[in-house]
Amino acid sequence: MKEHYAVAIDGPSGAGKSTLARALAKELGFVYVDTGAIYRSVGYYAYQRGIDPADGAAVEALLPEIQLEMVYREDGLQHMILNGEDVTKEIRLPEISMYASRVSAIPAVRAFLMDMQRDMARTHSVIMDGRDIGTVVLPQADVKLFLTASAEDRARRRCLELEERGTPEPYEKLLEEMQERDRNDASRSAAPLRPAEDAVILDTTGNTFQQSFDLLLQTIKERL
């Protein structure tokens, strides 16, 4: 038996990766690692400092000032600690999504965050979600899943989520943002969003949470 297992879940934003990965990690007793949160933390730092997130040189110059930690608390959440401050809530603000997407296209940012992600997988059994986990971060992962759904379906989910959170946004706006972020994430030259050759591609369009959960759990168990 192996000491640690790694399950990689990649896919576009809003495909349900984080909700599913969190529930699957609980079921399997693995640590859920949300890698989007670390890009969001860097994006948030650029935002705080008033730096244009598309300015690669300016963002790269910020990196030596950034100390980032992932901490797992009793609430089961992955907390992001940025220079000693818990920014777990702040990085979820809607304006930070585009900052995260922009800074994540900068190769120096991706290199800066790589060890942190690999260290987690070296020391724990993980379910790690992101955009390039199966292709770049953990190419040796035991299971690679690529989760996708139509942009309309993903925007609808995001719409419901924001409504439940008490910060509603119009569907049309969310759809447009979703499509813009997809374009950014898929067209960048540094680790663009694409399925690994040996990934299992799962389309969750129209699925309930339970249907997707069962499908993913079965797929993972068959492969571990």
Ligand code: DC
């Ligand atoms: O999963 P998320 O929406 O929290 O991710 C925020 C942004 O970070 C997303 O637009 C793309 C980027 N990202 C990335 O480039 N690579 C990852 N492994 C995870 C996220």
